[in-house]
Amino acid sequence: MLPELQTEIPGPKSRSLAARLAAHECRNVTFMNPDFPIFWQRAAGNNVWDADGNRYLDFTSAFGVTGLGHSPPSVVSALHHQADQLIHGMGDVHPTELKVAVCEKISHLTFERWGCGPGKTILGNTGFEAIEAALKTSLLATGKPGVITFENAYHGLGYGTLAAGAMDRFRRPFASQLPDFGYSLPFPHCTCGQSRECTPTCLSQLDSLEAALRKKINKYPVGAILAEPIQGRGGKVVPPSGFLPMLRLICDETGTLLILDEILTGLNRCGSLFACEASTTIPDLVCLGKSLASGLPLSACVGPAELMDRAWPASDGEALHTTTHLGNPPACAMALAALDLHSAPELARQVCDRGEYFRSQIKKIDLPSCGRIRGRGLLLGVEILDADGRPDRAATSGFVVHSLKKGLIVLADSPTGNVLSIVPPFDISEDEMNCFASCLQEYLTSLPGSIS
Ligand SMILES: Cc1ncc(COP(=O)(O)O)c(C=O)c1O
Numbered sequence: 491m492l493p494e495l496q497t498e499i500p501g502p503k504s505r506s507l508a509a510r511l512a513a514h515e516c517r518n519v520t521f522m523n524p525d526f527p528i529f530w531q532r533a534a535g536n537n538v539w540d541a542d543g544n545r546y547l548d549f550t551s552a553f554g555v556t557g558l559g560h561s562p563p564s565v566v567s568a569l570h571h572q573a574d575q576l577i578h579g580m581g582d583v584h585p586t587e588l589k590v591a592v593c594e595k596i597s598h599l600t601f602e603r604w605g606c607g608p609g610k611t612i613l614g615n616t617g618f619e620a621i622e623a624a625l626k627t628s629l630l631a632t633g634k635p636g637v638i639t640f641e642n643a644y645h646g647l648g649y650g651t652l653a654a655g656a657m658d659r660f661r662r663p664f665a666s667q668l669p670d671f672g673y674s675l676p677f678p679h680c681t682c683g684q685s686r687e688c689t690p691t692c693l694s695q696l697d698s699l700e701a702a703l704r705k706k707i708n709k710y711p712v713g714a715i716l717a718e719p720i721q722g723r724g725g726k727v728v729p730p731s732g733f734l735p736m737l738r739l740i741c742d743e744t745g746t747l748l749i750l751d752e753i754l755t756g757l758n759r760c761g762s763l764f765a766c767e768a769s770t771t772i773p774d775l776v777c778l779g780k781s782l783a784s785g786l787p788l789s790a791c792v793g794p795a796e797l798m799d800r801a802w803p804a805s806d807g808e809a810l811h812t813t814t815h816l817g818n819p820p821a822c823a824m825a826l827a828a829l830d831l832h833s834a835p836e837l838a839r840q841v842c843d844r845g846e847y848f849r850s851q852i853k854k855i856d857l858p859s860c861g862r863i864r865g866r867g868l869l870l871g872v873e874i875l876d877a878d879g880r881p882d883r884a885a886t887s888g889f890v891v892h893s894l895k896k897g898l899i900v901l902a903d904s905p906t907g908n909v910l911s912i913v914p915p916f917d918i919s920e921d922e923m924n925c926f927a928s929c930l931q932e933y934l935t936s937l938p939g940s941i942s
Pocket residue numbers: 553616617618619644645646647718722723751752753754755779780
């Protein structure tokens with residue numbers, strides 16, 4: 491449904507809640523200014539309602555979690571049913587049947603589907619926990635502590651993930667507490683608009699990256715390469731199509747593990763069940779999170795049974811890696827319902843088609859400030875440029891505020907802050923996409939100096 495606003499944005503209730511929150515929440519957590527935030531009260535499908543009764547369209551899927559829409563009915567009824575049965579258990583001591591079923595289902599959808607036999611899973615709550623489980627697995631399996639990551643990657647903000655490699659702004663304040671085992675290399679950008687065949691510019695980036703990777707692996711004890719198939723928070727950066735196959739080859743030749751972070755790109759977001767499937771690359775370990783339970787925190791680090799068994803000893807009564815909420819029953823119940831929906835073969839096609847439509851509508855904005863469209867499927871980014879064709883951070887954040895006042899929830903990212911992030915629910919309609927495109931066109935046309 492299109493937005494419907496009842497008050498100025500933010501409305502009076504949101505403003506008063508912001509004042510109360512500012513008094514009692516650490517000030518670094520929730521960004522506040524006269525235009526931000528709105529306080530969410532309920533959500534359904536592609537819409538969110540705030541505390542003042544305003545209805546918004548969500549172009550973020552709430553950080554990529556609600557690709558299936560907010561509160562899909564089958565997921566909600568799984569939650570209701572589970573809430574009556576068991577809310578909290580003892581995940582790594584006395585587990586539930588739900589945990590059995592979730593681990594089985596994740597195995598079916600990943601390594602079994604990829605023809606590698608059964609997968610084994612370590613469940614976690616948030617995304618960074620799954621990455622840290624993968625880092626531990628790689629050390630145990632290879633005996634080598636080094637990890638190669640990519641500049642502008644985002645794997646979450648735990649100390650393990652920050653140490654492996656993270657954007658400088660997240661890492662720098664804590665650098666003195668971080669161990670030194672990560673080596674960061676440039677993430678290659680596909681410059682040919684994602685046609686199947688990459689241009690020589692793309693290929694030469696891969697050549698120099700391959701040389702740099704081999705050099706690092708020869709010089710340091712590197713156990714794993716950790717990569718996002720498409721950089722999300724780094725600005726929806728699609729690498730050349732040969733990137734993942736090249737990583738796979740180097741890993742095979744050097745006995746290094748390939749860890750793919752599919753926390754954002756996985757579960758149909760990029761138009762295939764997992765983004766790595768576009769280049770038929772099978773990782774050694776894959777990390778899932780975000781939309782896994784469609785709204786409750788649940789993450790997973792998954793690897794082939796042989797690798798997981800080689801890395802981890804049998805439990806002697808005390809798990810080496812666990813959390814209090816591991817295998818949380820409502821989260822597992824929701825994940826089973828969500829994974830059933832994700833398994834529908836037509837969903838990936840739908841995401842591709844809607845992503846293409848979204849691109850076509852944005853491409854119609856014939857203004858120099860509307861730059862390239864990045865991404866794949868419904869993980870899209872639009873570059874906003876100034877009159878000299880440079881990244882325009884101010885205009886980009888201006889649109890985030892402008893669109894919120896029109897009832898659209900949009901975020902921006904990339905190191906230069908000039909990429910509008912478009913991560914809508916998979917059921918986004920043509921009318922809803924047109925609404926975004928016309929709001930962007932109207933905004934960019936209103937900028938001083940705009941010329942078409
Ligand atoms: C690719 C990727 N990996 C890991 C994470 C971290 O997940 P979480 O915030 O749940 O720890 C994120 C979060 O945005 C992400 O986009």
